[in-house]
Amino acid sequence: MPNRALPCLLIRESILKLLMDFPAIDKSLLKQSGIGKAVMYLYKHPKETKLNRERAGRLISEQVARPGSAGWVARARVPLPSNKDYVFRPKSTCDVDMSRVTITSLPSYPYSYLILIPRLILNSNRLCIGSVMKF
Numbered sequence: 001m002p003n004r005a006l007p008c009l010l011i012r013e014s015i016l017k018l019l020m021d022f023p024a025i026d027k028s029l030l031k032q033s034g035i036g037k038a039v040m041y042l043y044k045h046p047k048e049t050k051l052n053r054e055r056a057g058r059l060i061s062e063q064v065a066r067p068g069s070a071g072w073v074a075r076a077r078v079p080l081p082s083n084k085d086y087v088f089r090p091k092s093t094c095d096v097d098m099s100r101v102t103i104t105s106l107p108s109y110p111y112s113y114l115i116l117i118p119r120l121i122l123n124s125n126r127l128c129i130g131s132v133m134k135f
Helices: 009-021 027-033 035-044 050-063 111-130
Strands: none
Touching: 009 035, 009 050, 027 035, 035 050
């Protein structure tokens, strides 16, 4: 129901009984119709009766792939590697010839600066924490 209230007990029981009489339903049809979602909601609802919860649990477990069924595989599925050769590459929209571009080095600071800068930052943070700034 839209307001998340449970329908009448007789309606819930009769729907679960009818669903138990149906043969196995395809998962895509269950998703499309919303029946699977409704059955799961009944199964998880705290105020559902024990008998209906057991029926809903059986319906759910019947739809899960089991050993020997068509969709069950005894191992994890790993995607196969692609055999495609990517021969055609997109043309570059950049006009710069990258073979002639030189990389400029970062400015080299003396070792003393590399030690001093983090200390200055830490000390300035300590001063700001305890003091109140006035404008």
